[in-house]
Amino acid sequence: MSNIAITPPAYVTQSEEQYDKGYDPQVTRRLLAYVKPYAWQMALAMLLMAGATAAAVAGPYFVKIAIDDGLAAGDVIALRNTVMLYLGASLVQWAFTYVRVLIMARVGQSIIYDMRQRLFTHLQQLSLGFYSRYSVGRVITRVINDVETLREFITWAVLAIARNLFAIVGIILAMISLDARLSLLVFATIPVMLLATRVFRHHSRMAYRKVRAAISWVNSVLAENINGIRVVQAFSRQPHNYESFSQYTNRYHRGTVLQAAKIASLFVPVVDVLGALATAAVVWLGGVAVLGDSITAGVLVAFVLYIDRFFEPIRDLFRRFDTLQSTMAGGERILALLDTPAEVQDAPGAQALPPIQGRVQFEQVSFHYSDDPTPVLREIALDIQPGETVALVGETGAGKTTIVKLISRFHDPTSGAVKVDGFDLRDITQDSLRSQMGVVLQDPFLFNGSVRDNIRFGRLDATDAEIEVAATAVGAHEFISHLRNGYDTSVEEGGALLSGGQRQLISFARALLANPRILILDEATSSVDTQTEQVIQRALATLLKGRTSFVIAHRLSTVLHADRIVVIDDGQVVEQGTHQQLLEAQGRYHQLYKAGFQDEPNP
Numbered sequence: 001m002s003n004i005a006i007t008p009p010a011y012v013t014q015s016e017e018q019y020d021k022g023y024d025p026q027v028t029r030r031l032l033a034y035v036k037p038y039a040w041q042m043a044l045a046m047l048l049m050a051g052a053t054a055a056a057v058a059g060p061y062f063v064k065i066a067i068d069d070g071l072a073a074g075d076v077i078a079l080r081n082t083v084m085l086y087l088g089a090s091l092v093q094w095a096f097t098y099v100r101v102l103i104m105a106r107v108g109q110s111i112i113y114d115m116r117q118r119l120f121t122h123l124q125q126l127s128l129g130f131y132s133r134y135s136v137g138r139v140i141t142r143v144i145n146d147v148e149t150l151r152e153f154i155t156w157a158v159l160a161i162a163r164n165l166f167a168i169v170g171i172i173l174a175m176i177s178l179d180a181r182l183s184l185l186v187f188a189t190i191p192v193m194l195l196a197t198r199v200f201r202h203h204s205r206m207a208y209r210k211v212r213a214a215i216s217w218v219n220s221v222l223a224e225n226i227n228g229i230r231v232v233q234a235f236s237r238q239p240h241n242y243e244s245f246s247q248y249t250n251r252y253h254r255g256t257v258l259q260a261a262k263i264a265s266l267f268v269p270v271v272d273v274l275g276a277l278a279t280a281a282v283v284w285l286g287g288v289a290v291l292g293d294s295i296t297a298g299v300l301v302a303f304v305l306y307i308d309r310f311f312e313p314i315r316d317l318f319r320r321f322d323t324l325q326s327t328m329a330g331g332e333r334i335l336a337l338l339d340t341p342a343e344v345q346d347a348p349g350a351q352a353l354p355p356i357q358g359r360v361q362f363e364q365v366s367f368h369y370s371d372d373p374t375p376v377l378r379e380i381a382l383d384i385q386p387g388e389t390v391a392l393v394g395e396t397g398a399g400k401t402t403i404v405k406l407i408s409r410f411h412d413p414t415s416g417a418v419k420v421d422g423f424d425l426r427d428i429t430q431d432s433l434r435s436q437m438g439v440v441l442q443d444p445f446l447f448n449g450s451v452r453d454n455i456r457f458g459r460l461d462a463t464d465a466e467i468e469v470a471a472t473a474v475g476a477h478e479f480i481s482h483l484r485n486g487y488d489t490s491v492e493e494g495g496a497l498l499s500g501g502q503r504q505l506i507s508f509a510r511a512l513l514a515n516p517r518i519l520i521l522d523e524a525t526s527s528v529d530t531q532t533e534q535v536i537q538r539a540l541a542t543l544l545k546g547r548t549s550f551v552i553a554h555r556l557s558t559v560l561h562a563d564r565i566v567v568i569d570d571g572q573v574v575e576q577g578t579h580q581q582l583l584e585a586q587g588r589y590h591q592l593y594k595a596g597f598q599d600e601p602n603p
Helices: 010-016 025-032 036-071 076-125 128-133 136-178 180-187 190-227 229-234 238-265 267-291 297-338 400-407 430-434 451-456 464-473 477-481 500-514 530-544 579-585 588-597
Strands: 360-367 377-384 389-393 415-420 437-440 518-522 548-552 564-569 572-577
Touching: 025 136, 025 297, 036 076, 036 136, 036 297, 076 136, 076 297, 136 180, 136 190, 136 297, 180 267, 180 297, 190 229, 190 238, 190 267, 190 297, 229 238, 267 297, 360 400, 377 400, 377 572, 389 400, 400 415, 400 518, 400 548, 437 500, 451 464, 451 500, 464 477, 464 500, 477 500, 500 530, 564 579, 564 588, 572 579, 572 588, 579 588
Parallel strands: 389 548, 389 564, 437 518, 518 548
Antiparallel strands: 360 377, 360 415, 564 572
């Protein structure tokens, strides 16, 4: 037996299970706003529902007429006509229900489409800091599971609740019109029913919220394990991961679901027992009344039928209460996600950045993350001229990547200003800035699709010929031509069918095709072999020519020919100059060179 310690994930207890408000009219009001564009379809469905419910309620009354006016009176014509009316009411109920279901199916799919589009758009606008704190599995849970729960509630549960309430009112009126004394026997069970409902609601509210939190966490762990499958297999940790995943899901997911089911299972038998008691009392007292000629046999039969129909919508309301619990939990979390503000936003009245030359200035820039006051950058002052190639050098964690993130405006400086061609980045739109920039990452990401589509991602209106020119310029055309389908070869998710060097060359072609004025290379050659690096180095001359470029690298060959090398240490600029100047200064760069660059050939 494993001795793995099982502890609840921090975000489950802190951000998932905090919601303990029960029914929230504000959440409901905001969710129903998604129904507003389809108000007339919902109104039509409501009318059809009312008609179908009225036909269903009329059924037992037709049975009463058939017994009293047909069978008891020996009137075959009355019996036939009543049977025809009963069948007609059933046909109306079927037809209205059929059309209503078709309408609501279309409305439901439209609502889920609108909501997922809204979520997807919002997720693309959120800053990178959000994704460093929010796991992929939890995001997927919001967009898939929680939205599906909301669709079920809005399109089915809302009308079902209205139908059940309408049916209960109709049945109550029908029973009172048949016999008030027997009606009181049935209504005597209502206080007990309300008490049972209140007790159940109190205990089930948190149970269903924990179920949603557990599902979210399972998705998160599953996504993490799949993303890290190479590491898992490389260290032969499949049994360990399986046992850990199994124990966590058994305790948190399976345990919470079973607890919710246990609570739910207590309510249905209460309703069934109350219904049985009401039926027994009505049959006994009603039977005595029939024998005493106080009521007719038809009234008694109709009453028994109404009792069953009276408790059925109550049982259904209980099932809808399950959905309501899940909807409130899922709705709160979706709305909380939609209410999460982007840390970096365009200022009101922000202007579009005109075509730039590429001058980049850091004016006494300091930065720290919102959730950590520890400074990452301190008083950075740089003035990079158009077309200049700048290599950022320093130990891991010195702040090099943060500098290029500020240039891309993935973050805003805590103090100071970052400017491009004299424009403060906080005063211009993000799209107009990034459309004139290109980024090549250490681990390039390729989308599921063809090689051609991934290169075209740099400029969507590029022709096939332009794509091939860009690939040729960076040395990627040769290996692409030898792929099974050339440029139309599918790279699969993340570029799984290509080597690291091939993915990097495609990302270079993508950046070149975008023709950016400012280019950022974030350790773009650190994960490729020497032969591939030689190909990339030949392409860099083409790629960097005429562009303001920022290069983060640990290899001498990458920074050797830079116009300027900026040495970052503990968030500060400690040296600037060319390779030879910095070596002669015998400062921090010389120490880094001796520690990491000396094994490389020095031209």
